[in-house]
Amino acid sequence: xxxxxxxxxxxxxxxxxxxxxxxxxxxNGEEYAVLAEPRRTLLDVLRKDLxxxxxxxxxxxxxxxxxxxxxxxxxxxxxxxxxxxxxGKRIETIEGLSFPDGLHPLQKAFIEHDAFQCGFCTPGQIMxxxxxxxxxxHPSADEIRSAVAGNLCRCGAYAKILRAAQAVSEAHAKG
Amino acid sequence: MRPFEHVDATSVSxxxxxxxxxxxxxxxxxxxxxLDLMKDGLASPRVLINVKTIDGLxxxxxxxxxxxxxxxxxxxARLAEDARVRQDFLLxxxxxxxxxxxxxxxxxxxxxxxxxxxxxxxxxxxxxxxLKGGNSCLAVGGRSRDSGIFGxxxxxxxxxxxxAPALLALGASVVIENAKRRREVPLESFFTAPQKDRPGFTxxxxxxxxxxxxxxxxxxxxxxxxxxAMERKTWSFAQAxxxxxxxxxxxRVTDVxxxxxxxxxVPWRASAAEDVLRGKVPTxxxxxxVAATAxxxxxxxxxxxxxxxxxxxxxxxxxxxxxxxxxx
Ligand SMILES: Cc1cc2nc3c(=O)[nH]c(=O)nc-3n(C[C@H](O)[C@H](O)[C@H](O)COP(=O)(O)OP(=O)(O)OC[C@H]3O[C@@H](n4cnc5c(N)ncnc54)[C@H](O)[C@@H]3O)c2cc1C
Ligand code: SF4
Ligand code: FES
Ligand code: FES
Numbered sequence: 001x002x003x004x005x006x007x008x009x010x011x012x013x014x015x016x017x018x019x020x021x022x023x024x025x026x027x028n029g030e031e032y033a034v035l036a037e038p039r040r041t042l043l044d045v046l047r048k049d050l051x052x053x054x055x056x057x058x059x060x061x062x063x064x065x066x067x068x069x070x071x072x073x074x075x076x077x078x079x080x081x082x083x084x085x086x087x088g089k090r091i092e093t094i095e096g097l098s099f100p101d102g103l104h105p106l107q108k109a110f111i112e113h114d115a116f117q118c119g120f121c122t123p124g125q126i127m128x129x130x131x132x133x134x135x136x137x138h139p140s141a142d143e144i145r146s147a148v149a150g151n152l153c154r155c156g157a158y159a160k161i162l163r164a165a166q167a168v169s170e171a172h173a174k175g
Numbered sequence: 176m177r178p179f180e181h182v183d184a185t186s187v188s189x190x191x192x193x194x195x196x197x198x199x200x201x202x203x204x205x206x207x208x209x210l211d212l213m214k215d216g217l218a219s220p221r222v223l224i225n226v227k228t229i230d231g232l233x234x235x236x237x238x239x240x241x242x243x244x245x246x247x248x249x250x251x252a253r254l255a256e257d258a259r260v261r262q263d264f265l266l267x268x269x270x271x272x273x274x275x276x277x278x279x280x281x282x283x284x285x286x287x288x289x290x291x292x293x294x295x296x297x298x299x300x301x302x303x304x305x306l307k308g309g310n311s312c313l314a315v316g317g318r319s320r321d322s323g324i325f326g327x328x329x330x331x332x333x334x335x336x337x338x339a340p341a342l343l344a345l346g347a348s349v350v351i352e353n354a355k356r357r358r359e360v361p362l363e364s365f366f367t368a369p370q371k372d373r374p375g376f377t378x379x380x381x382x383x384x385x386x387x388x389x390x391x392x393x394x395x396x397x398x399x400x401x402x403x404a405m406e407r408k409t410w411s412f413a414q415a416x417x418x419x420x421x422x423x424x425x426x427r428v429t430d431v432x433x434x435x436x437x438x439x440x441v442p443w444r445a446s447a448a449e450d451v452l453r454g455k456v457p458t459x460x461x462x463x464x465v466a467a468t469a470x471x472x473x474x475x476x477x478x479x480x481x482x483x484x485x486x487x488x489x490x491x492x493x494x495x496x497x498x499x500x501x502x503x
Contacts, residue, residue: 014182014183015180015181015182015222016180016181016182017178017179017180017181018178018179018180018221019178037178038178038179038180038181038223039176039177039178039179039213041210060214061211061214062207062211062275062276062278062279065276065278068278074252074281075277075278075281076278076281076282077207077278077279077282080205080206080207080210080211080282081206081282082181082203082206082210082223084181085203085206085225085227128277128278146277147277149276149277149409149410150275150276150277150278150279150410
């Protein structure tokens with residue numbers, strides 16, 4: 001098998017960084033151009049460059065879930081994702097949920113059922129649940145539990161989070 | 176994290192050429208282990224080669240012989256949900272269902288998972304142990320709760336993967352490419368215990384790439400199970416785990432593979448235990464003997480004797496469940 005080694009010049013053209021480069025990102029339906037180094041995580045771009053502080057930075061290591069956002073509809077930890085690898089993808093954060101038509105049904109249910117204390121984990125919990133409800137409007141209690149298995153709540157609001165999500169699921173079942 | 180350059184690879188040969196041209200280059204797949212290591216300065220590549228931009232590397236398909244071919248950038252979540260996997264290789268879905276968390280399974284890739292670095296507290300922390308070029312293994316005589324009970328040479332850390340034991344129980348192999356050649360390596364010889372002159376946990380060279388994972392077709396009626404003991408119910412590494420694949424004809428066991436996770440620097444094959452079972456009718460008494468044999472020769476350190484009991488119990492329970500299920 002023959003392999004062509006790219007020339008040094010060809011390589012230099014394709015490599016980006018290590019300094020700042022322009023990243024084109026689509027967040028909550030809007031296009032942004034951000035100047036950032038390739039080492040910048042999606043979480044830092046959202047929070048520091050775009051001022052979208054809904055996704056929280058707690059552990060920065062995939063241990064808590066507070067930074068959960070959706071990329072092409074799939075929940076991921078934005079603290080372990082390079083922003084440069086999110087170009088051309090659809091990024092959704094909690095800020096995209098409530099604007100401009102008022103609160104998302106999950107947000108309303110969280111308020112109604114008092115599904116938080118400090119609220120720090122809430123954006124992550126809701127984004128994980130949103131991905132579930134987008135796929136399956138009427139999930140079971142087990143499906144809800146699995147969907148938020150990667151979101152810690154230090155305040156222990158788990159039972160109420162489950163109840164809030166179940167209420168949304170039941171409302172969908174009734175049509 | 177040290178600054179780096181980033182390249183989106185466009186083909187396997189492109190990625191391999193980049194690895195060769197960049198001695199300080201590393202493949203990034205899901206990034207869930209690599210970025211963690213980079214934030215701690217445990218890895219400091221100058222060039223990251225993104226392989227997620229290569230078309231066709233996320234395939235899950237069967238070849239003409241019925242073997243399962245998994246592309247290296249396939250995420251754990253997609254593999255676990257695949258209809259063919261759920262039908263014929265359920266062991267893989269079971270192992271993935273107890274791996275990390277949903278978000279991590281959405282990000283983590285199959286190749287990245289089998290290449291992940293150990294979670295030893297000294298390694299991840301700020302200690303100069305053997306694995307980081309120091310003189311000795313600090314877990315021996317130190318914090319050894321999470322260390323291995325088998326097979327350590329210089330480093331007592333365990334291979335943290337849940338997928339790897341499951342793949343091994345199915346007799347899987349990886350296809351590896353470098354600039355010169357393509358070779359197929361059975362997973363059993365892919366994983367290694369770190370030695371003085373060879374500190375890696377796998378035989379993968381730094382200029383090499385995993386391009387495929389192959390899982391052979393299993394005999395009709397062959398069944399598998401994955402059991403994992405954790406400190407909490409989810410999102411936790413294995414204290415010990417057992418991946419078992421069992422084939423029977425009439426009442427007799429025609430073949431069995433028992434692989435233990437979380438107990439050795441490699442997914443640990445309990446060959447002697449398999450031998451006790453092969454060709455026999457799996458009675459309760461025999462299963463007891465197999466389970467006892469599975470942990471023969473274990474060398475617990477100060478704080479991890481509990482792993483011997485756990486591993487034994489997991490093998491016993493797993494075999495009992497497999498035998499029970501196939502009766503009905
Ligand atoms: C909080 C937490 C909990 C976890 N719990 C578990 C658990 O319970 N069970 C478990 O099994 N794992 C667990 N993990 C580990 C996780 O599964 C791994 O980090 C993940 O599978 C690595 O895959 P990746 O695609 O993200 O790899 P990356 O981080 O991108 O890469 C890892 C390594 O693989 C190399 N690599 C990647 N692809 C290739 C390729 N094609 N060829 C050659 N080299 C390659 C990279 O160069 C790098 O060295 C956990 C991780 C975290 C953070
Ligand atoms: S087990 Fe390995 S990683 Fe842990 S202290 Fe010993 S040498 Fe270091
Ligand atoms: S900040 Fe990302 S998982 Fe904790
Ligand atoms: S509400 Fe405080 S962490 Fe969940």
